[in-house]
Amino acid sequence: MEMIDFEGAGGVETGRLERCLGLTAVRVGLGRYRVTGGDEPHWVDLRSQLVPRCDCGDHLWRERVCKHILAALLREGDPRVIREVGGLVRQLRGPRR
Ligand SMILES: [Zn+2]
Numbered sequence: 001m002e003m004i005d006f007e008g009a010g011g012v013e014t015g016r017l018e019r020c021l022g023l024t025a026v027r028v029g030l031g032r033y034r035v036t037g038g039d040e041p042h043w044v045d046l047r048s049q050l051v052p053r054c055d056c057g058d059h060l061w062r063e064r065v066c067k068h069i070l071a072a073l074l075r076e077g078d079p080r081v082i083r084e085v086g087g088l089v090r091q092l093r094g095p096r097r
Contacts, residue, residue: 009065012084014091016058020070021085033072044072 006012023037031046035054045053046069053059058066073081 006065006080009063012065012070012081014088016065016067017070017081017084017088020067020074023067023071025068025071025075027075031076033068033075035068035071037071038067042068044068046072046076 019038023035025033025035025044028034033044033046035042035044042054042056052065052069052072054066054068056066056068058064059069070081074085
C-alpha cells in the first residue's frame with residue numbers, strides 16, 4: 001500500500017490529532033469512510049493514500065491532513081497515526097519523575 005506523504009501535507013498536527021479521537025469513522029467501502037462526531041459529517045477517501053481526500057474546508061482550503069482523515073487512518077490501523085497518538089499521550093502525561 002502506498003504511504004501518505006504526511007510531511008508534504010504539513011505533518012500531523014497535535015490539535016487535529018486530539019480532535020480526531022472524538023470522531024467516529026465508519027467504513028463504507030474500500031478506503032472510504034463517513035466520519036461523524038464533528039459539526040457535520042464528512043466523507044474521506046483513502047484510496048489514493050498519497051493524496052487522501054476529505055470534503056471538509058480544513059482539507060480543501062488548507063490542504064492539510066485534517067482530523068477526519070486522521071480518524072479514518074486510525075480506523076485503518078495506520079501505524080504512523082497510532083505512533084503519533086502515543087506521542088500525544090506521552091506529551092499530555094508530562095515528564096516522568
Ligand atoms: Zn476533513
